[in-house]
Each structure stands twice: as C-alpha cells, then as structure tokens.
Amino acid sequence: xGDGRGAVGGRPAWLQYYxxxxxxxxGTYGLVFLARIKHRKGCIAIKKFKQSKEGDGISxxxxxxxxxxxxxxxxxxxxLVNVHINHADMSLxxxxxxxxxxxxxxxxxxxxKLNHPINQYTVKSLLWQLLNGLNYLHSNxxxxxxxxxxxxxxxxxxxxxxxxxxxxxGLARIYQAPLKPLYENGVVVTIWYRAPELLLGAKHYTSxxxxxxxxxxxxxxxxxxxxxxxxxxxxxxxxxxxxxxxKIFKVLGHPTPEKWPTLTYLPYWLNxxxxxxxxxxxxxxxxxxxxxxxxxxxxxxxxxxxEYDPQRRITAAAALEHEYFRMDPLxxxxxxxxxxxxxxxxxxxxxxxxxxxxxxxxxxxxxxxxVSSGNAVPGSVAAAAVVAPRQVPRPMPMVGxxxxxxxxxAPFNIASQAGMGGLNPGNIPMQRGVAxxxxxxxxxxxxxxxxxxxxxxxQQRRRF
Numbered sequence: 001x002g003d004g005r006g007a008v009g010g011r012p013a014w015l016q017y018y019x020x021x022x023x024x025x026x027g028t029y030g031l032v033f034l035a036r037i038k039h040r041k042g043c044i045a046i047k048k049f050k051q052s053k054e055g056d057g058i059s060x061x062x063x064x065x066x067x068x069x070x071x072x073x074x075x076x077x078x079x080l081v082n083v084h085i086n087h088a089d090m091s092l093x094x095x096x097x098x099x100x101x102x103x104x105x106x107x108x109x110x111x112x113k114l115n116h117p118i119n120q121y122t123v124k125s126l127l128w129q130l131l132n133g134l135n136y137l138h139s140n141x142x143x144x145x146x147x148x149x150x151x152x153x154x155x156x157x158x159x160x161x162x163x164x165x166x167x168x169x170g171l172a173r174i175y176q177a178p179l180k181p182l183y184e185n186g187v188v189v190t191i192w193y194r195a196p197e198l199l200l201g202a203k204h205y206t207s208x209x210x211x212x213x214x215x216x217x218x219x220x221x222x223x224x225x226x227x228x229x230x231x232x233x234x235x236x237x238x239x240x241x242x243x244x245x246x247k248i249f250k251v252l253g254h255p256t257p258e259k260w261p262t263l264t265y266l267p268y269w270l271n272x273x274x275x276x277x278x279x280x281x282x283x284x285x286x287x288x289x290x291x292x293x294x295x296x297x298x299x300x301x302x303x304x305x306x307e308y309d310p311q312r313r314i315t316a317a318a319a320l321e322h323e324y325f326r327m328d329p330l331x332x333x334x335x336x337x338x339x340x341x342x343x344x345x346x347x348x349x350x351x352x353x354x355x356x357x358x359x360x361x362x363x364x365x366x367x368x369x370x371v372s373s374g375n376a377v378p379g380s381v382a383a384a385a386v387v388a389p390r391q392v393p394r395p396m397p398m399v400g401x402x403x404x405x406x407x408x409x410a411p412f413n414i415a416s417q418a419g420m421g422g423l424n425p426g427n428i429p430m431q432r433g434v435a436x437x438x439x440x441x442x443x444x445x446x447x448x449x450x451x452x453x454x455x456x457x458x459q460q461r462r463r464f
Contacts, residue, residue, distance in 0.1 A: 012086045014093075015359075018044065022355035025150070029061050029170040034098065034353055043098040044081065048091060048359060058085070062092045065169045068142060069094075075160075076133025078153060078167040093359075099165050100156025100350045101336075103149035103217065109348055111224040121329040121339030122346075123221045126154070128320065128331035128457070129164035130214060135316035137166070138207040145171040147213035148190045149220060154335065156350065162334030175206065191232045191244050192216065196255065197310050199241050199248075201267035208310035211319070215305030219290050222298075227251065227289065240268055252306060253284030260309040297324040326458045333457070 018035035025032040069080040084093040195212035219227040230244030292299040304314035
C-alpha cells in the first residue's frame with residue numbers, strides 16, 4: 001500500500017510511478033482515471049474516492065469497498081492491485097487492472113456505428129462470464145446492487161483479451177447477516193435496471209435484484225437499447241417511480257398475487273391503488289421487444305431472469321446451467337473474437353478518455369492530446385483498439401475460473417487501520433480467492449444453486 005508521505009511538490013510520492021492520462025469514468029462514489037505505469041508497459045485504472053460528506057476523513061463507503069475487494073478474487077471480477085492514501089487531505093485511491101472496453105460502449109458502437117446486432121457468440125460469452133462472476137459473488141454472500149452495462153468491463157488486448165470483469169463495488173453489500181435492513185441504505189441500482197420489488201418499496205431483498213439487472217443487460221445486448229427506459233423521479237430519498245413500473249408492466253404484463261404471493265405486502269402496491277392496482281396491462285409481449293421466438297432457449301432464460309417474484313427468479317448458478325449455454329455457439333473465454341472461420345472481428349473502440357481532467361477533477365492534465373476516433377490515447381494500452389484476427393474460439397475448461405491470489409497487492413489490513421473487525425457482518429471470515437469455507441456453506445439458505453461455483457464452460461450435449 002502506498003501513502004502520501006514523502007510527497008514532492010505537494011503531490012503524493014506514489015504518483016511518481018504513474019503518468020496520468022485522463023478521466024475514464026465517474027463511479028458511484030468517485031472519479032476513475034487512466035494512468036500509464038512508468039518503467040514497464042501497461043496501464044492502470046485509478047479510482048479516487050470523493051471526500052466523506054462529513055469531511056472528517058476516509059469515507060466508510062471506501063473502506064467497505066476495499067474490504068470486499070480484498071477478500072474476493074475471480075477472473076470475472078475486477079482486480080484490486082493497490083491502495084494509496086494521501087495523508088495530506090486523507091484522499092483515497094484504488095488501483096485496478098485497466099479494462100479497455102465496457103458493455104455500454106460495445107452496445108453503443110453496434111447501435112450508432114455498425115447498425116447491426118452483436119453476434120450471438122459474443123452475446124452468449126459476455127452473458128456467461130457476467131453470470132460466472134456474479135455466481136462467485138453471490139456464493140460469498142455479496143450483492144453488487146449496481147449492475148449496468150457501464151459497470152461490466154471487458155479486457156482489451158493481452159492475456160485476458162475478451163474477459164468480462166464486474167466492476168464498481170461502491171454499492172455492494174454482504175447480505176447474509178446485515179447489521180440493519182438493507183432498505184435503510186437508500187436507493188440502489190440505476191433505475192432502468194432496478195428490480196420491481198425495489199420499485200414497490202420492499203424492505204428486504206436478496207441477490208435476486210442482481211439477476212433482474214442481468215436480465216435487463218441481456219435484453220440490451222440483444223436489442224442494443226435499454227429494455228425498461230423509464231423517467232426517474234428525484235427529490236425525496238426513495239420516491240415512487242411510477243413511470244419505470246409502467247415501462248416494466250407494458251412489456252411483462254401486470255403482476256398478480258397469484259404469480260407473486262408477497263406482492264400484496266409491498267408498500268407501494270398497497271398505497272397506490274389508483275395507478276398500480278387499477279391500471280391493467282394486457283397482452284404482454286417480451287418476445288416481440290427482444291425479437292426472440294417464445295420457444296427459444298434464449299427467451300426461456302431471459303424470461304426466468306425477469307420473473308416478477310424474486311423467490312422464483314432464476315439464480316446465477318442455475319442460469320449458468322441453462323440449456324441456452326449448451327447450444328451452438330458455445331460461450332468462450334474471449335468474447336470479442338469471431339465465432340465462425342472467416343468472420344471479421346469487430347474493432348471495438350476503447351473507453352473514452354477525458355484528457356482535460358486531473359486527479360482533482362478540475363484542471364488540465366497536460367498539453368492537449370489528440371484522441372483517435374476510437375477514443376484511444378496514442379502510445380498507451382488504450383490505443384490498441386484494433387483486434388487482430390484470431391482462431392475460432394473453443395470452450396476452455398476452467399476450475400471455477402478463479403485466479404489464484406497473486407503478489408500484485410501488498411498485504412494491508414484496512415480493517416484494523418479503520419478500527420473495524422476483519423469479519424463480515426455475520427462474523428464469518430471470508431477467504432481470498434476461494435469459495436466460501438465449509439462452515440459458511442452450512443449457514444447458507446437452501447436456495448437452488450446457491451452453492452458451489454460453476455466449474456467451467458459448458459460442454460455440448462449429444463443430440464439423438
């Protein structure tokens with residue numbers, strides 16, 4: 001871990017190891033920057049946390065995110081490389097492996113530049129890897145709570161080309177034994193990807209909210225536009241989002257207590273009879289919105305992800321075993337390569353880089369740099385947006401798709417430094433880079449599929 005001691009010219013000493021390129025994003029609780037690593041090839045993403053609202057030091061949200069990220073290690077989850085603190089102003093910086101692409105930019109490229117759908121192999125590979133990472137998180141009792149295309153990264157050229165990384169854990173929580181009901185955390189999940197139980201005021205919710213968001217992302221990969229694009233009401237801490245519910249009901253039909261037994265207990269269902277209960281939505285047509293045949297395996301999986309009742313909604317583990325992933329084309333580890341011989345690879349642009357923003361988020365980083373049409377920065381890893389032709393992908397058997405703990409991040413007990421215990425709220429120690437230990441597994445709910453991680457890419461079933 002680096003700190004601000006030994007600062008030169010008012011800048012933290014750890015910055016000497018990087019050349020700042022610019023801002024690549026703005027997360028839930030901070031800014032994300034792209035930086036070149038000096039003295040060796042490569043780039044890194046650095047997330048700077050905003051000051052705590054009280055202005056009295058490091059944000060509890062930052063500490064929570066660090067504690068979670070240090071305890072997890074999986075190929076389909078972004079890797080925390082290092083943590084830096086500038087003691088002068090108690091600003092906190094997290095360094096991650098840099099991912100060149102994200103699903104938002106990939107979808108936008110197909111919609112605005114190419115004007116044709118993402119190929120089936122890429123959709124299936126992106127979705128399978130997203131589910132694989134999410135199954136790992138859920139198996140370790142972590143809900144992400146902010147899944148959306150811009151938070152699903154995809155690695156560029158290199159050993160992990162085309163590998164999906166779930167990112168931005170600013171809203172993530174351990175949900176096995178929360179210290180207080182999760183609804184007290186306030187609004188979660190960007191509205192277009194927010195599950196109906198949240199929209200109707202549920203005070204308790206589970207990992208099923210993540211699966212609803214995955215269903216929305218799946219549909220967006222197929223159609224290149226958000227499935228439920230409601231207009232958000234702002235102002236109060238948790239306002240009633242009637243327009244978003246209206247968008248969902250028009251596609252999926254009106255929810256009923258028969259299909260969703262606990263529906264009648266939800267606050268907004270009870271309190272807004274005029275708009276919610278009285279307004280009937282006929283002829284639901286999810287298949288027509290996503291252009292899928294109702295008997296197809298893709299439609300079957302999507303409809304199970306968008307099940308109204310969270311208890312009936314498919315889990316990540318069960319989704320990974322769905323027949324959709326056992327049919328040609330099988331998903332592969334590199335989602336960005338052609339699925340057929342002779343098929344041309346798509347040259348996906350890198351994530352946009354704002355070269356006018358420095359670590360303080362205000363002034364110019366350096367003399368103006370030209371940014372290519374692919375939004376890549378010349379001379380950096382981000383410039384390698386051209387995908388070279390590769391051989392046709394094949395399924396790669398992997399054990400849980402895990403990365404073994406490496407030496408990239410120096411040991412650092414953020415919990416002890418923050419005056420917090422090294423245990424999660426359920427007082428169950430989590431092991432870095434492995435599935436939950438046996439004593440933790442015994443405490444799990446008996447939910448279908450909430451057990452072991454997926455053991456690798458599916459093998460095609462023999463058809464007789």
